[in-house]
Amino acid sequence: MTLAWRHLPRTLRLETPSRRAPTTCPSLSVGPFWTSVTKLGLHTKPRMPPCDFTPEKYQSLPYRRVLEIYQQHLSPMQTAYFPQPLLLHQGHMEWLFDHEGNRYLDFFSGIVTISVGHCHPKVNAAAGKQLGRLWHTSAVFFHPQIHEYAEKLSALLPEPLKVIFLTNSGSEANDLAMLMARAHSKNTHIISFRGAYHGSSPHTHDLSNVGPFKMTLPGGVGCQSVSFEIFFVLFL
Numbered sequence: 001m002t003l004a005w006r007h008l009p010r011t012l013r014l015e016t017p018s019r020r021a022p023t024t025c026p027s028l029s030v031g032p033f034w035t036s037v038t039k040l041g042l043h044t045k046p047r048m049p050p051c052d053f054t055p056e057k058y059q060s061l062p063y064r065r066v067l068e069i070y071q072q073h074l075s076p077m078q079t080a081y082f083p084q085p086l087l088l089h090q091g092h093m094e095w096l097f098d099h100e101g102n103r104y105l106d107f108f109s110g111i112v113t114i115s116v117g118h119c120h121p122k123v124n125a126a127a128g129k130q131l132g133r134l135w136h137t138s139a140v141f142f143h144p145q146i147h148e149y150a151e152k153l154s155a156l157l158p159e160p161l162k163v164i165f166l167t168n169s170g171s172e173a174n175d176l177a178m179l180m181a182r183a184h185s186k187n188t189h190i191i192s193f194r195g196a197y198h199g200s201s202p203h204t205h206d207l208s209n210v211g212p213f214k215m216t217l218p219g220g221v222g223c224q225s226v227s228f229e230i231f232f233v234l235f236l
């Protein structure tokens with residue numbers, strides 16, 4: 001097992017026993033404090049926990065071709081945050097595997113909205129069953145799985161949070177949150193932190209203030225970004 005070190009910023013890299021270990025942990029080797037801790041031998045090197053899952057062999061496009069297609073046919077808005085983004089191939093619970101078979105411990109275990117573990121067998125089984133039965137109709141019809149889910153989910157929530165509105169994405173969920181906040185408060189203005197990402201729908205886009213998501217176009221009504229400092233001065 002190796003890690004593709006070149007893909008990750010320094011602080012995210014983990015050392016593995018199979019790699020020739022540097023004398024100090026990269027993320028702990030800077031500054032006088034860490035130097036003294038290192039000298040005392042008190043720091044611990046991060047180690048990858050074992051994993052008994054073996055990924056399939058990657059047999060799709062080579063990295064170079066993926067990069068070409070990305071540059072020619074995919075919107076640059078679908079940002080690659082890293083100079084050489086990982087080419088992920090397979091996931092298993094908390095693990096991700098890239099095209100070279102390198103293993104990564106994913107502390108999200110899936111992105112925020114579905115952080116139940118990659119390809120969780122229970123979710124796979126339920127999704128497979130449903131795909132064989134009915135894919136998609138319209139919200140104008142009843143569909144019992146939605147009702148079962150709404151009942152189970154609402155049972156976990158306190159009063160008065162007993163009404164479920166299902167959306168397809170985080171952007172739509174945030175759109176809805178903005179709409180509800182405005183409808184409830186009768187106010188229009190919403191602030192977000194600089195550097196924040198809240199989605200790519202027209203409304204959430206105006207709340208997002210990071211990288212290519214911030215454009216010099218007239219934004220939506222009432223969205224204002226502030227720094228953490230200003231937020232604390234204004235509201236705390």
Ligand SMILES: Cc1ncc(COP(=O)(O)O)c(C=O)c1O
Pocket residue numbers: 111112113168169170171172174197198199200
């Ligand atoms: C904090 C946050 N908000 C909103 C979103 C938007 O979610 P989606 O891509 O499902 O629209 C994301 C997606 O990464 C996110 O990380």
